[in-house]
Amino acid sequence: MSAVQTTSPTPDDTRKRGPLAEVLLSLLRSGTFLTGFAIVMFWVACALFGEHFAPYDPLADDIINALAPPSAEHWFGTDQIGRDVFSRVIVGSRDILTVAPLATLLATVAGTALGLLTGYFRGLVDDVVSRILEAFMAIPVVIVALLAIVALGTSKTTVIVVIGLSFAPIIARTVRSAVLAERELDYVAAAQLRHESAAHTMFVEILPNVIPPILVETTVRLGYAIFAVATLSFMGFGIQPPSPDWGLSISNNYGMIGGGFWWTVLFDALAIASLVIGVNLAADGVHGALND
Amino acid sequence: MTKSAKAENALELRDLSVAYRVAGRNRAVLRNLSLNIGQGEAYGLVGESGCGKSTVALTVVRYLPRNGSITGGAISLDGQDVMKLDAEALRRARAESVSMVYQDPGKALNPSIRVGRQLTEIFELGGITGKAVEDRAVAMLNRVRISDPTSVMQRYPHQLSGGMQQRVAIAMALANDPSMLILDEPTTGLDATVEAEVLDLIAQLRQELSASILFISHNLAVVSNMCDRVGVLYAGMLVEEGPTEVVFNDPRHPYTVALLRCLPRGGQRKDQGRLDTIPGFLPGIGVDIKGCAFADRCALADDRCRSELPPLYDLGGRLSRCFYHEKAQALPRATPSDVAPAPKAAAVPVLRVAGLNKTYSSHGHALRAVKDVSLDLRPGETLGLVGESGSGKTTFARLLLGLVPPDDGGTIVLEGKALAPRLENRSDDQIKAMQIVFQNPDSALNRSHSIRHLIGRALKRLAGLSGKALEARLNDLVRSVRLTDRHLAVKPRQLSGGLKQRVAIARAFAGDPRIVVCDEPTSALDVSVQAAILNLLADLQSKEDVSYIFISHDLAVVRYLSDKIAVLYLGRIMELGPSEDVFSGPHHPYTEALLSAVPKLDQTETARIRLDGEIPSATNPPSGCVFHTRCPRKIGAICEQQEPPLSEAQPGHSIRCHIPYEELARLQKEVVTEPA
Known part of the structure; x- marks a missing residue:
């Protein structure tokens, strides 16, 4: 009698998998996510092990071979002091892939806390905090960075703090709107009817249910953070020489384009573009998987 | 065609x-x-x-x-x-x-297009043009008994009541014959x-x-x-x-x-x-x-x-x-x-509510959601709250629970002690004594937590248990709502609607409550599951001697479970009395209309009383008796000028109506309303 088992309280066997397993499964089925993930993983591998398979030392100059065009020896050519561009592009992912994720993490933690606070308490707390966050969002990142450098000096930490704090209000806004919707659900009233503390209600009851939008926002912000790190480095406020960082390289070499030495800039620019596209594709995939 | x-x-x-x-x-x-x-x-x-x-x-x-x-x-x-x-x-x-009409007219109509435009579109697709389109639309709305079609056509769907929306949806479905x-x-x-x-x-x-x-x-x-x-x-x-x-x-x-x-x-x-x-x-x-x-x-x-x-x-x-x-x-x-024979309800009320009011402010106007409600509830007794949506049933329940603070002046006395208006100021003993089973378990149960966590947390907070004692009580509780151990590890979404509602009931009973508010607990469930939940509630009541405040739009369900009924209209009690008296009558004209509206399986064709129009806005309630605008038994100017008091017609049975009790009895004998 096969039908007896089917009359269990979980009649539909697709429901037996946990929500996490379902999300992972749908990520693995998403071409968008897999493409993006592959690109990002490529650069992560370069950051971790680049030194070992880069053909040259990215910092070693070779002034005789300066500004050599791409060739079998130097696939991407050499820069103005003869450093191998290919090796520099590969190892150049290291700093940006440390700074951007850490900045995003800081933004996510701070933004989630602020979003929970404003969305849960509403009223005066929300009004005051939200106005401050809005004012903060109105200041361009570059100006914040300038001020921070004056105050803190240039370092990776400064970049992380600047980008992290600039992105936190944006994440806070997303979390707040998700929390506002959750707060209307009866399980929050049920928690109040147990005299739960505000902290318990926020972090144990509500937070697990707003993880999906936070995850999506984080991956999207990571793309922007990479872009912002590259921009700050290009402007000289970010990662400092002698790092082979992409933004920094472009900044050092863009004057050469006029002389026809395009390879000193193009490959770094493509690297930045591919990483941002990779992160955005992965973010799209995550968004799709969580909103099915 | x-x-x-x-x-x-x-x-x-x-x-x-x-x-x-x-x-x-x-x-x-x-x-x-x-x-x-x-x-x-x-x-x-x-x-x-x-x-x-x-x-x-x-x-x-x-x-x-x-x-x-x-x-x-x-x-x-x-x-x-x-x-x-x-x-x-x-x-x-x-x-x-072929035309279809769906369950939710609010979703079937486009919220950003005026009703008239949505209707005329259908005729235009059918090849009709010019003035004729407009005329056809008006004729169609007339056909579904909408009295002022031209003004309805100017409105957006959200400006119409649910019934009106469904009429419009039906008009659209009938447009092409x-x-x-x-x-x-x-x-x-x-x-x-x-x-x-x-x-x-x-x-x-x-x-x-x-x-x-x-x-x-x-x-x-x-x-x-x-x-x-x-x-x-x-x-x-x-x-x-x-x-x-x-x-x-x-x-x-x-x-x-x-x-x-x-x-x-x-x-x-x-x-x-x-x-x-x-x-x-x-x-x-x-x-x-x-x-x-x-x-x-x-x-x-x-x-x-x-x-x-x-x-x-x-x-x-x-x-x-x-x-x-x-x-x-x-x-x-x-x-x-x-x-099991129900224990005789003790004479001392467990809950006394006197003069409870709740006024919201809506765009600068006072909206009286609950007005001057007073009632008693004895241990082991069920009070059924009935009325159309917007009559204040749920607001009243939330006032009792402290989820919404009432206006100053009213009192809620639980087991002889006055309750603070706000939940935060009530003692732990007071909150565990009054719990709720919500209408929608998907909203009431946190979807991130396992059933064990949901019930366990309630036991910890409300019953103050931990460790072995908690485990033992958890097992008892789970069994008393007829769940089994294998349900404990799963998350709510892995359970059917009826099982989820059992979890919600278990949670409400965690702290041995004196009163459980049941807000439409079975309206999202199938009839076979509803029957099981109603049986469970009745069993728990006779075992635990708990009182219920039972809200439902299904009068047969309310009648099954309730000892006492309060009929609400625009936040006011229109009728209050023992269940049998309220249902069998003579009753308030509003109760009469509500009962007559319910479709019955054992239909003996009776003259039905229909309520015209919609429940008036609570920001601008009618003068005099608030029900006079829809009352089929209105007697004259007095109904428009004076609000009748809630007067005791029979011992324990009060009716808010200008028509004397004997007169109501005579009038309602003419139309024998079959009880639900």
């Missing part, structure tokens, strides 16, 4: 099979379904959720979701083979000959009074139109009032079919028999016997069914039922898919009917 010769049947389904593709596998939803709907006939399709009712509606016009496919059989609409239609012919068929009208739960989201209005309208339109109707509903009473013939669907198969009256009065399939027994009928009360239930669950979508689909839940089933699919026996104008159709009504009860 000029069709050469009408086919004999408006709709014919022949051996129709439909499957949904889920996780790479085709799962059967409809299995060899055959049915005919004659020209001008109204055919009702009933069954519990998940049995494939709505799929039938979608399949008729091949409107299945992307993962759905017709795996076999034929559909013939007015003699036309729907399966053979090309895209253009199918579009024409959907536009011209369809030959087939499919109504999929058209009144399910509506108040009883509005439901009655819409059903009356559909019944009247049937006289005027030639359209055949496929009426899909889970509500047996509604189908019994509206349809000529009825088909009972179970696991995608037709298990019984026949003339409505015959099927409901003399069912020949155990499933139909059991379904009818789940309903509290004829004024049944909790102390008179438990409701019957249907054990087990509907087979999952797409499982292989060897024998009779209902065999696992049927006490009459034997080996033959489990191994061999019964044919549809023709019993002379009716069909039954049961080997033992002649003894179907001998189906043994799944739940014994005997009840």
Whole structure:
């Protein structure tokens, strides 16, 4: 009698998998996510092990071979002091892939806390905090960075703090709107009817249910953070020489384009573009998987 | 529409099979379904959720979701083979000959387009132009009894009440004079009074139109009032079919028999016997069914039922898919009917509410959601709160619980101690003494937590238990709501609606409450599950001596569980008294109208009282008696000028009406209202 088992309280066997397993499964089925993930993983591998398979030392100059065009020896050519561009592009992912994720993490933690606070308490707390966050969002990142450098000096930490704090209000806004919707659900009233503390209600009851939008926002912000790190480095406020960082390289070499030495800039620019596209594709995939 | 010769049947389904593709596998939803709907006939399709009712509606016009496919059989609409239609012919068929009306009119209408435009669009598609379009739209709205069509056409859907929206949706469905009208739960989201209005309208339109109707509903009473013939669907198969009256009065399939027994009928009360239930669950979508689909839940089933699919026996104008159709009504009860005698309610009230008010401010206007409500509740007693939506039932419950603070002045006294207006200021003992079972368990149970965590946390906070003691109490509690250990590890979404509601009940009972507010706890559930939950609530009450405040729009359900009834209208108590007195009357004209609006299975044709219009806005309530604008028994100027007091007509039975009690008794004797 096969039908007896089917009359269990979980009649539909697709429901037996946990929500996490379902999300992972749908990520693995998403071409968008897999493409993006592959690109990002490529650069992560370069950051971790680049030194070992880069053909040259990215910092070693070779002034005789300066500004050599791409060739079998130097696939991407050499820069103005003869450093191998290919090796520099590969190892150049290291700093940006440390700074951007850490900045995003800081933004996510701070933004989630602020979003929970404003969305849960509403009223005066929300009004005051939200106005401050809005004012903060109105200041361009570059100006914040300038001020921070004056105050803190240039370092990776400064970049992380600047980008992290600039992105936190944006994440806070997303979390707040998700929390506002959750707060209307009866399980929050049920928690109040147990005299739960505000902290318990926020972090144990509500937070697990707003993880999906936070995850999506984080991956999207990571793309922007990479872009912002590259921009700050290009402007000289970010990662400092002698790092082979992409933004920094472009900044050092863009004057050469006029002389026809395009390879000193193009490959770094493509690297930045591919990483941002990779992160955005992965973010799209995550968004799709969580909103099915 | 000029069709050469009408086919004999408006709709014919022949051996129709439909499957949904889920996780790479085709799962059967409809299995060899055959049915005919004659020209001008109204055919009702009933069954519990998940049995494939709505799929039938979608399949008729091949409107299945992307993962759905017709795996076999034929559909013939007015003699036309729907399966053979090309895209253009199918579009024409959907536009011209079949119309659908869905459950939620708010979703069927475009919120950003005026009602008039949405209507005229249909006529323009039909090739009508200019002034004629406008006229046709007005005529259509007149047809669905909308009194001022021109002003309604200027409005947006959200500016109309639910009943009005559904009328507009029906007007749109009728615009092209369809030959087939499919109504999929058209009144399910509506108040009883509005439901009655819409059903009356559909019944009247049937006289005027030639359209055949496929009426899909889970509500047996509604189908019994509206349809000529009825088909009972179970696991995608037709298990019984026949003339409505015959099927409901003399069912020949155990499933139909059991379904009818789940309903509290004829004024049944909790102390008179438990409701019957249907054990087990509907087979999952797409499982292989060897024998009779209902065999696992049927006490009459034997080996033959489990191994061999019964044919549809023709019993002379009716069909039954049961080997033992002649003894179907001998189906043994799944739940014994005997009840433990209820403890006599003690004289000292556990809860006293006096002069409770709640005023919201809405765009600068005062909105009096609850006005001057006073009542007592004794231990072990159930107070039923009834009234249309917007009458203040839920607000009143939230005031009691402290989720919303009341206006200054009123008092809530629990076991002799006054309760603070706000939840934060109440003691732990006070909060655990009053808990709630919410309407929608999906909202009430945190979807991130396991059942063990949900109930365990309540035990920890409300009963102050931990460790071994908590574990022991958890097991007791889980068993007392008839859940088992294997339910504990899962998350709410892995449970069915009825099981989720049991978890919510367990949580409410964690701290040995004195009072549990039940806010429409069964309205999202199927009747068989509803019966089990009502039995559970009644059992827990007689065991724990707990009091209930029971809110429901289903008067039969309220009557089954309640000892005392409060009828609310615009936040005021219009009638308060023992359940039997309120239901059997004489009662307030509003109560009378509410009772008369409920569709009944055991229909004896009675003159019905209809309420016109909508419940007035609480920001601007009518002068005098707030009910005078809709009251069928209004006596004159006094009703418009003076608000009648809530006066005690009989000991314990109060009515807020200018008409004296004896006069009400005389008036209401003329129209014998059949109780719910």
